[in-house]
Amino acid sequence: xxxxxxxxxxxxxxxxxxxxxxxxxxxxxxxxxxxxxxxxxxxxxxxxxxxxxxxxxxxxxxxxxxxxxxxxxxxxxxxxxxxxxxxxxxxxxxxxxxxxxxxxxxxxxxxxxxxxxxxxxxxxxxxxxxxxxxxxxxxxxxxxxxxxxxxxxxxxxxxxxxxxxxxxxxxxxxxxxxxxxxxxxxxxxxxxxxxxxxxxxxxxxxxxxxxxxxxxxxxxxxxxxxxxxxxxxxxxxxxxxxxxxxxxxxxxxxxxxxxxxxxxxxxxxxxxxxxxxxxxxxxxxxxxxxxxxxxxxxxxxxxxxxxxxxxxxxxxxxxxxxxxxxxxxxxxxxxxxxxxxxxxxxxxxxxxxxxxxxxxxxxxxxxxxxxxxxxxxxxxxxxxxxxxxx
Amino acid sequence: xxxxxxxxxxxxxxxxxxxxxxxxxxxxxxxxxxxxxxxxxxxxxxxxxxxxxxxxxxxxxxxxxxxxxxxxxxxxxxxxxxxxxxxxxxxxxxxxxxxxxxxxxxxxxxxxxxxxxxxxxxxxxxxxxxxxxxxxxxxxxxxxxxxxxxxxxxxxxxxxxxxxxxxxxxxxxxxxxxxxxx
Numbered sequence: 001x002x003x004x005x006x007x008x009x010x011x012x013x014x015x016x017x018x019x020x021x022x023x024x025x026x027x028x029x030x031x032x033x034x035x036x037x038x039x040x041x042x043x044x045x046x047x048x049x050x051x052x053x054x055x056x057x058x059x060x061x062x063x064x065x066x067x068x069x070x071x072x073x074x075x076x077x078x079x080x081x082x083x084x085x086x087x088x089x090x091x092x093x094x095x096x097x098x099x100x101x102x103x104x105x106x107x108x109x110x111x112x113x114x115x116x117x118x119x120x121x122x123x124x125x126x127x128x129x130x131x132x133x134x135x136x137x138x139x140x141x142x143x144x145x146x147x148x149x150x151x152x153x154x155x156x157x158x159x160x161x162x163x164x165x166x167x168x169x170x171x172x173x174x175x176x177x178x179x180x181x182x183x184x185x186x187x188x189x190x191x192x193x194x195x196x197x198x199x200x201x202x203x204x205x206x207x208x209x210x211x212x213x214x215x216x217x218x219x220x221x222x223x224x225x226x227x228x229x230x231x232x233x234x235x236x237x238x239x240x241x242x243x244x245x246x247x248x249x250x251x252x253x254x255x256x257x258x259x260x261x262x263x264x265x266x267x268x269x270x271x272x273x274x275x276x277x278x279x280x281x282x283x284x285x286x287x288x289x290x291x292x293x294x295x296x297x298x299x300x301x302x303x304x305x306x307x308x309x310x311x312x313x314x315x316x317x318x319x320x321x322x323x324x325x326x327x328x329x330x331x332x333x334x335x336x337x338x339x340x341x342x343x344x345x346x347x348x349x350x351x352x353x354x355x356x357x358x359x360x361x362x363x364x365x366x367x368x369x370x371x372x373x374x375x376x377x378x379x380x381x382x383x384x385x386x387x388x389x390x
Numbered sequence: 391x392x393x394x395x396x397x398x399x400x401x402x403x404x405x406x407x408x409x410x411x412x413x414x415x416x417x418x419x420x421x422x423x424x425x426x427x428x429x430x431x432x433x434x435x436x437x438x439x440x441x442x443x444x445x446x447x448x449x450x451x452x453x454x455x456x457x458x459x460x461x462x463x464x465x466x467x468x469x470x471x472x473x474x475x476x477x478x479x480x481x482x483x484x485x486x487x488x489x490x491x492x493x494x495x496x497x498x499x500x501x502x503x504x505x506x507x508x509x510x511x512x513x514x515x516x517x518x519x520x521x522x523x524x525x526x527x528x529x530x531x532x533x534x535x536x537x538x539x540x541x542x543x544x545x546x547x548x549x550x551x552x553x554x555x556x557x558x559x560x561x562x563x564x565x566x567x568x569x570x571x572x
Contacts, residue, residue, distance in 0.1 A: 014540035023566060024535040026516050029509075032425035039438050040420065043445045047404070047412045050449045054407065 334364055341368045346376060353385060362388070397461030405452040412452075416445070419465055422537065426466070429532055430473055432521060440476060444469045459546060466537070466547045470529060477525050512570065519569035527562035530555055 016024055035043075330338070341352050349372055356365035366388045373381065373389060381389060395403070395411070397418065403411035423444065427437040447468050455464070520528055526548070533544045541559070545552045 016535070016538060019563065019567065020535060023516070023563070024538070026513055027429075027520075027532075027535050030429065030513050030517055032428045033434055035420055035424045035438060035441055039442060040416075043416065043442055044413060046446055047416070047449050048409050050452070051404075051407045051409050054453075 330363055330367060335367075338364055338368045338371065342371055342375065346372070346379060350382060350385070353388075357385075357388075398457035401452070401455050401461050402457065405455050412449075415461070419462065423465065423469060426532055426536060427469065427473075429517075429520060429536070430525070430528060431476070436476075440469070440472050444472050447472070460543070462537075463543055463546050466533065467549075470547050470549070473525065473529065515570055516566065519566045522569070523562050523565060526550075527558045527565075530558040531562040531566070534559055 341349055344352055349368070353365045353368050353372065356362075356368060365385075369381070369385055369388045372379070395414075397415060400411040400415040404415065424437060424441050427440050427444075428434060431437045431440065444465070448465065520531070523531065529548060530544055533539045533547060539547070541552050541555050544555045544559075548555065
């Protein structure tokens with residue numbers, strides 16, 4: 001029942017002297033009574049309840065541990081499934097500055113690869129994409145990253161929405177891509193060398209389909225990067241389809257570039273300069289050529305039914321994308337004048353913005369105030385200028 | 391299994407959930423503790439209230455108990471703290487002497503030559519003398535005479551130094567002897 005604990009050191013006995021013994025004897029004879037049975041029962045009941053109340057707490061704690069363990073296991077399984085599913089699309093090498101595009105081209109390339117394989121060997125064709133030998137002999141592949149697989153720390157890329165566009169191949173697609181109506185693709189150079197596409201695969205790509213917009217997604221928001229020069233196919237049968245896709249994408253990029261300047265008017269010059277620098281450096285880093293370099297490879301069929309391009313992305317600040325309505329058009333001189341506003345002291349800057357409002361220069365006032373808010377995010381905006389921020 | 395476990399072993403066992411160990415422990419100390427409280431507080435109902443509080447505090451602290459001192463020292467330390475709380479809540483620590491004096495006045499004068507003190511009267515005078523003592527002196531003398539504890543252990547229970555206990559005991563014993571011999 002019990003274990004003998006380490007006993008405390010015994011104090012030396014101090015026996016009572018004679019006078020104390022007499023008093024002690026008399027004291028013991030004093031009536032003192034004893035605790036009543038009710039009191040005894042009450043105390044013993046308290047002792048029992050205290051122990052019984054402690055035991056369910058331990059059981060509850062054990063149950064909590066079990067629930068926590070089950071939750072951890074579920075999370076681990078979910079991560080495994082997620083990573084396993086992602087592994088089908090992820091290439092083994094991921095250049096850090098690579099352009100990530102939503103993978104309609106990859107799907108098309110896969111379509112071509114599967115179509116080029118014998119009818120009974122689509123799986124073999126797909127497996128060959130991941131074969132180490134093929135990867136080793138192919139150029140460094142740009143990664144395929146779906147929207148759902150973008151790393152959390154990566155900036156949200158600008159998206160070019162092209163509608164209508166070449167439809168998705170009528171074969172296996174990621175379920176989430178089908179659900180979202182967007183196909184995630186990449187220009188996959190290594191898909192072409194072993195993808196001798198037969199002729200019947202071409203119609204699956206070229207006819208426009210208004211129900212299936214293709215979303216091309218890029219990590220370099222200001223630049224419209226073109227794919228790397230496509231290696232010549234092994235037998236040339238897939239060249240038409242590859243070129244047609246490349247041309248369609250190039251056409252979309254050109255239209256996006258044409259539509260970009262009004263939107264870029266909302267950006268800081270700093271961002272614009274930075275984006276231009278990135279535009280120059282990114283292709284070299286990612287293995288993609290700039291649009292001029294790819295022009296020679298895009299002289300094939302082009303998709304000409306583009307009717308809308310929407311430019312979004314993290315490089316466009318939220319204040320620009322969510323509050324810049326209507327779009328401001330500012331001339332170079334006006335922008336220069338707004339630059340001069342930024343050289344003023346904060347109070348003078350505010351007064352200058354008010355002066356612009358009084359002069360009916362709402363666009364200049366709005367842009368100047370936006371820059372003021374960017375520079376002094378903690379500064380309180382006067383009430384009379386608040387509408388300019390919204 | 392130890393057939394005669396120590397108080398410390400029983401308390402450790404109860405801390406682990408052994409209710410039987412507590413019952414054994416309670417049976418060992420219920421009488422002594424209750425007597426100590428009754429002689430301290432003079433009222434049965436008040437003593438019962440404090441008695442229950444002391445055991446409740448012990449039960450609540452069962453998982454924190456470590457045998458760093460004898461169990462009885464710990465138990466009477468809890469009782470001493472409870473008594474201190476009681477006197478503080480009464481706010482009249484010195485009034486106990488007055489109550490004792492008032493009661494002594496109601497008693498027949500023992501110094502009269504024609505009054506032969508019986509053993510019963512001596513015990514009663516002892517009780518009155520105890521009531522006249524300040525609480526801290528009464529506490530020390532009760533622990534010494536009733537529990538036969540040494541100075542060191544009384545000092546641990548009451549939370550004062552050994553010399554302070556020695557001084558309190560000396561004053562208390564002198565008053566008791568004077569009261570009984572008068």
